[in-house]
Amino acid sequence: MNAFEVKDCALLTRMSGIQPAFNLRELRDRIALCHPDVLYHHFCETVLVPSFDYPDYRNDFAVWARWRLGDQILSERLGMIDPYLYPSMEELRGAALEIIDERLSEVTMVPWARPGHEFYFMQAVTIVFDTGERINHPDELSNVVSRMTNGSIYFHVLEARRRCPVGVDDFTGWLKGYDGNWDHYIKAVKAIDVTFHTLSEIRQELVEAFAGKRIRRPKERRT
Amino acid sequence: MNHSLDDYIPVVGDPVIRQLRTLGEKLKGLQVLHVNSTAEGGGVSEILTWMVPLMRDLGLDAVWRVIMGTTPFFNTTKAIHNGLQGRDASISKKDWDHYVEVNAQNYAEMKNILESAELVVIHDPQPAPLIDLCTGRKGKWIWRAHIDISRPVRSVWKSLRPCVEKYDASIFSMGPFAQLLPHPQFVIAPSIDPLSDKNIDLEETELEKVRNLFGLDKSRPLLVQISRFDRFKDPVGVIQAYRLVKKVLSVQLVLAGGGATDDPEGKEILDEVKEAAGDDPDIHVLLLPPNSHRTINALQRLADIIIQKSTREGFGLTVTEGLWKGKPVIGGDVGGIQLQIYNHYTGYLINTPEGAAHRIRFLLHHRDRMISMGKTAREFVRENFLLTRHLREYLTLFSWMLRAEGKHTIMI
Secondary structure (H helix, E strand, C coil): CCCEEEEEEEEEEEECCCCCECEHHHHHHHHHHCCHHHHHHHHCHHHHCCCCCCCCCCCHHHHHHHHCCCCHHHHHHHHCCCHHHCCCHHHHHHHHHHHHHHHHHHCCCCCECCCCCCECCEEEEEEEEEEEEEECCHHHHHHHHHCCCHHHHHHHHHHHHHCCCCCCCHHHHHHHHCCCCCHHHHHHHHCCCHHHCCHHHHHHHHHHHHCCCCCCCCCCCCC | CCCCHHHHHHHHCHHHHHHHHHHHHHCCCCEEEEEECCCCCCHHHHHHHHHHHHHHHCCCEEEEEECCCCHHHHHHHHHHHHHHCCCCCCCCHHHHHHHHHHHHHHHHHHHHHHHHCCEEEEECCCCCCHHHHCCCCCCEEEEECCCCCCCCCHHHHHHHHHHHCCCCEEEECCHHHCCCCCCCEEECCCCECCCCCCCCCCCHHHHHHHHHHCCCCCCCCEEEEECCCCHHHCHHHHHHHHHHHHCCCCCEEEEEEECCCCCHHHHHHHHHHHHHHCCCCCEEEEEECCCCHHHHHHHHHHCCEEEECCCCCCCCHHHHHHHHCCCCEEEECCHHHHHCCCECCCEEEECCHHHHHHHHHHHHHCHHHHHHHHHHHHHHHHHHCEHHHHHHHHHHHHHHHHHCCCCCEEEC
16 A cells, blocks of 8 residues: 655745735626636635634634624625535535625625725635655554644645545545555544534644544454 | 754754754755844844754755955945935945946955855845846845834835846745835734844842843742834833832833943933933833843743833844743734734734723733733743744745745645
8 A cells, every 4th residue: 555645835825816806796796707726725725824813703704794894794695605515616606606696685785895894806826845754554544644734724624625536534544545444544634524624633633543542443454 | 052953852842853854854965055244233144043953953065155245235235224224324326336346346356155045035224236237146046134114214115126026936934024025025914033142041049130130029929021222113112101000009111221322313312211210219221232132031920010111112032932921911002013012812903002001900900811822922932933943944944945936835
């Protein structure tokens, strides 16, 4: 069985070239037309951006709706979008637009942000690199994961879901191909609600999962 | 004092330093040239003082050069600087010509290294015309704007823009500070050095010494605002907030800053502040000499709450410093302060003296909240605004510029 190759990644934010949005209608129109990398950035990459990891909302649109538009209803709806449940960025875009269109049909006045509180559309560039570290056996996972950077956690747990096979994190993919029965680890990883945790919290959850603290191992774990 | 990267392991953890070393390994030997206009004093030279040695520690062949200039040149670049930030600036054609002429003299001195460096980072507008002069350049050139140029004086930006457009990329401290340019524009926020005199942990004895030096009462809460005496920092508004709190709680206020005496407007503001403070013995207006870094550090650590009641702000590194000391910060809802203060988590954003007073009273009545917010604040800075993150973003940019212009993700 091939060893698990520990990768890491670093992200740098860049301007998207899209004019900022001052109100909800402008936000809607720009979301409809922006490059998929912009959507991906505000829904998924935001956890790697040097910014406050808002525990209340997990994407930048929901945070802006709450704190800059003052629209709590909209922020609650946008905040519940789990980007990893959508097989493509276009479907994610459609879901976001559906929520915004619904809200625009409900309000009598288009919510707006005061000057200085506009929404800036950003995107990012990402560098992925091999750390040189290898995991040769599943029982090493807990120890190695505990030392991983946020970049590694992001790459192997979140970014992995967009690579083939879509929707699967790298740990699960590796464990499925490893000799023996590692379902207890796979189930424990699956039980982690990754969208609603910070990267540090995901690391801690994984460490506990691989240390067997979160699940019961089957009596015979190796064939 | 220059530190090695390993000195930061106890602060940020081994994985962060390992990540930097792995990235550095991929860029080993890369010739990087930083050019700015001052070797000491000011934020840019402070950054380069730690950044260049740390890049070298990582194996990059990083070099820092400072351009030389005449007094008229620096008067012109000061006017350009002000104009880019939207302040009135009168720059004649003769001034612009002299600006280019001085850059040409510097170019002659630095021609070889400017032509051969694989990456050239030009900081701020002073050395920006070097790109026009360096026709034999082989590397990628990046313009790093440390200032907010979102609303420049049109004539100034119109004159400088053709030169800036020639760069391969530019860097701004925040998205809202940028101008639309025909090349990739990156966002790299400033950072603080946790091992510098301004931020390093201090012994209790040193704190007590500073407390006694300024006659501060240990038994009563202390509010501190550190900033130069500038109208945009609203020191008089801080005094108004203090007075509103003082009606119900016996608190002390320190307003500390430096560099006012040689600045006519600064002197005027300082006089206004002193007048507003009157003879209240609990308001301490401190005009500190340059390099009072440890004193400022101690005052921030002695504070119960740190205030930065700006009405206009760049990034606001004094807020970062306050958060790093594990204090909740009450700050104006402007500029980079908005990126650092999150209501109920790291402090409170406010718009008025009344708002500041309300939050001060709330926090002083909820000490447990102050402690938990302080912890969140420190971890927030550790994760996002220390120099290690700043360095990582530069290395990411260099890797991307050299290998994958135009792509979202690259493997190196």
